[in-house]
Amino acid sequence: MKPALVIVDMQEVLIPLVWQGAELADRIAALARDARRHGTPVLALQxxxxxxxxxxxxxxxxRLSARLGLEPTDxxxxxxxxxAFYSTDLAVLLTEREVDTLVLTGVATDYCxxxxxRAAVSHGLDVVLVSDGHAGAAGGDPVAGLSAEQVVDRHNRILSTAIHPGGTVRLCPAAEVVFGTG
Known part of the structure; x- marks a missing residue:
């Protein structure tokens, strides 16, 4: 497994609007520090x-949230x-780094x-969806009658059990994500 940490849309304007946004940003920042220690690329989507x-x-x-502690190498x-693959160079950047697995975090759970x-697995990549590393709107999805926590739980379940054409989606809490051994 050759992973990359992918941080989706952790932007200043969104942090106060998503469920536990500040805590989520801090959790993702810790993952980014660990990824860098192990030579794992960190890619932040904006x-x-x-x-x-x-x-x-x-x-x-x-702007991407300062809480993430992004570095010039990110x-x-x-x-x-x-x-994130649509009309971007994300696929090329991952191929250049020989990445085959995205450790996926960010916002919003039910959108980006x-x-x-889904796009990553269609590109033949595996996804480690950080089960406590993504969030939707702080108010959940009132039309569907789901709290913010229920939106996250629902997407964790759907994404990890759906049949995907090219790769797999596996759930992993942030505390158990392992980028390397060295």
């Missing part, structure tokens, strides 16, 4: 949108869709994390 939108590339809130991939997990 959602961008049109000027004047919530994801205006020039708006301060669009790679930032800007994206315009929920699927879900879409990126």
């Amino acid at each position: 959602q961008i949108g049109p000027s004047g939108s919530m994801f205006d590339p020039d708006a301060p809130g669009t 790679v930032v991939v800007r994206k315009t869709a929920t699927d 994390v879900d879409a990126t997990a």
Whole structure:
């Protein structure tokens, strides 16, 4: 297994809007430090949108959260869709680093994390979905009658049990993620 830690859309504007956003950012930052110690690449995805939108590339809130403690060696991939592979160089960056497994974290569970997990397996990659490393809206999904915690639980179950065409999705809590032995 040759992993990369992939951090989805942990942006300043989103941290206060997602379930336990600050705690999630801190948990992901700890994973990033551990990944770097083991020579595992860290890739941070950043959602961008049109000027004047919530994801205006020039708006301060669009910046990746400082809580993540990103380093100059980390790679930032800007994206315009929920699927991080769509119209980005993510697949090329992973291939260049010989990555075959994404350790997937970030927001939002029911949008970009879900879409990126599904796209990754369609690209033949395995996914270790950090079961406590992603979150959706703080208010959950009121239309479906699900709390924020239930949204995370539901997506953990669906993604880890669905039949995927190219790779596998395995759940792992952050405390049990292992990037290497050295």
